[in-house]
Amino acid sequence: MAAEMAEQPAVLRRILTEGAGPIRAVARRIAARNPRFVLLTGRGTSDNAALYAKYLLEILLGKPCGLTSMSTTTAYGARPDLSDCLVIAVSQSGGSPDLVASTTAARDAGAITLAVTNNPDSPLVAASEFTIDVLAGPERALPATKTYTAELLALYLLVDALRGGDGPTTAARLPELAERILDRRDEVRALAGRYRFAERMVITSRGYGYPTAREAALKLMETSYIPALAYSGADLLHGPLAMVDNVSPVIAIVPDGRGGRALRPVLDRLRDRGADLVVVGPAAEAEAASAGFALPTGEVPEELQPVLEILPLQRLAYEVTLARGQDPDAPRALAKVTETR
Structure with a gap:
């Protein structure tokens, strides 16, 4: 845990230098679809990162935004109409079955789906239309630290790109x-x-x-x-x-x-x-x-x-x-x- 906390400045630099371009490209493709509202999905630490994104999306973009209840689809089989909805699934591992299942259901229901994850080879990525790799590197400690701050910065750069800002410059320090x-x-x-x-x-x-x-x-x-x-x-x-x-x-x-x-x-x-x-x-x-x-x-x-x-x-x-x-x-x-x- 101590070693991974210490890696965070390097991870933030990597996102700004290597990740900002791909994030901007994803944002352009999503913006072209003009989603009318956003749903965010996550568990644990990634759920807290998703809540941060909710504040960004509502304040900076003025988009109606909510946090999903995955059990409505995974346990109850609900199939809401998600046309013109952007569904963002945030997960360090991209491997939790309920995130994968709910993302699959959202895509089947017409949503634009985006995985924000530290594992580009994960089942969540395979289930999603778009992907953002948070570039945190292998995380071995059980308490997530560097993946959390990586998710925050990646989500900020995404939302800032959606509004046409210059996020890498703003976040440079x-x-x-x-x-x-x-x-x-x-x-x-x-x-x-x-x-x-x-x-x-x-x-x-x-x-x-x-x-x-x-x-x-x-x-x-x-x-x-x-x-x-x-x-x-x-x-x-x-x-x-x-x-x-x-x-x-x-x-x-x-x-x-x-x-x-x-x-x-x-x-x-x-x-x-x-x-x-x-x-x-x-x-x-x-x-x-x-x-x-x-x-x-x-x-x-x-x-x-x-x-x-x-x-x-x-x-x-x-x-x-x-x-x-x-x-x-x-x-x-x-x-x-x-x-x-």
Whole structure:
């Protein structure tokens, strides 16, 4: 896991230099078909990347967009009319039977199908009309790290190309900024001590940061086994806030932009409840919290910040797991390819 986290700047560079052209070509062909709405499919980490794409598609393209419920086709046999719909299946391995089956059903129902995967030889690619290879290289660790950030950048470049933008130029600083963040291991290790004996955690954000909150919670649960609950800041105020007290650790991912501004009233409520609040975000927000990790996210647009926000949280999951005397490379009950149906 540590080695693959460290590979992420190189993977981001590879996507920008080798992957941007093929992604742009796929975008041109999809744009020519003019899909009227988009459905996204994924499981686990890739589902969180799909949620990020949902924000991109709705905000940057104004396309109606949703996350699919695969069981409607795989378990219930539903066959919706998907004419003029773009269905994007996101999967590190491209091997989960339910993703393959639902993509096959979507294509049969008239959808434009696109596989975003780290395995160009996978069954998912064979089932799809179009393919984007995220170029992350072999991933051997069970907790996915480099494939997640690779999926995020690939999806950003796709959506940006669909709107006619210059994504590779806008994202050019990501590899350098990622290196700077990953070099700050000692800061993350110091934060990890706060969670060694945690019985549960709450992670929150808004806007583009919400998929990051979900992915951070997943990483903590699958490596350290701490129940980690991820909420949109808005949803947190609708009931779950009641469980937050002065012994409940809360991590807030604060985007530098509209999502961060929308989250500030939530941060005020958390402080009022005496929460042990750690902020991952701009320096001013991190310094105002109980503890924090300042990010240089203001150096890229808000829609690209999730690529950087997740990096210290991946490392936090790793360090918390070590602090609890467990092995992040051998999480119990997990396999690299989860064969849901």
